[in-house]
Amino acid sequence: MAWTDERVDLLKKLWAEGLSASQIASKMGGVTRNAVIGKVHRLGLSGRATPAKPQRGRINEGTRAAAPRSFAAPKKTFEADENEPEFLEPLVLDGGDMATVSTLNKNMCKWPVGDPTSEEFHFCGQSAQSGKPYCAYHAHMAFQPSHTTRKERPRPQQRILAQRKVG
Structure with missing residues (x-):
């Protein structure tokens, strides 16, 4: 599909009305959403971002300096094990x-x-x-003691042998 002057004008009109790329593609017929997005980009049409709404009730306290980042990991503390030998x-x-x-x-x-x-x-x-x-x-x-669930879980070889006995 070629972009004729009439189709480009229709694209500009629908884009200015605020329709989405999908809506424009369905109205025009014969083009995909991505084709519309590409043509809008090549034509340099505005991004139509809605302006940010001013926040109500917020008092401007000025800018604060960012807190300094600490790259060191927190120190871990360990409690003594009562069963630990001397x-x-x-x-x-x-x-x-x-x-x-x-x-x-x-x-x-x-x-x-x-x-x-x-x-x-x-x-x-x-x-x-x-x-x-x-x-x-x-x-x-x-x-170090291992987890009991790990001890109870059969090893892969044991599972294979168990499956052979069942099957």
Whole structure:
């Protein structure tokens, strides 16, 4: 469809009356809403935004400065756990050395202390709980209880096997 002078004049008239692009398209026939919007844009017709209504009863208090933004995350506080075992300083071996990989045995806490690339790197070395690699304090830190719903939920492999038995 070509935009003839008559159709452009009709478009300008309907646009000036305040009709929407959809209404103009349906009245003109043979054009889409998007075609009307494109032609209005190319013709540079006004956007017809309605002027803002003045607000009643508002007192102009002047402009206020914006509150300064804080980009730091709020500090989290944690309450002490009543069941948390007492912290024990890392064990110092005979001769003043700390527990290292070569001095650890199965009854010593294997919790790493410090930067592994540093010469001061060592392990806790306190007495480990039986069957666990850590002392009571570090075991409490390492082994967090999981949600019961997660434990009760069957794993994907278990679901597949259960479906095969049913089907």
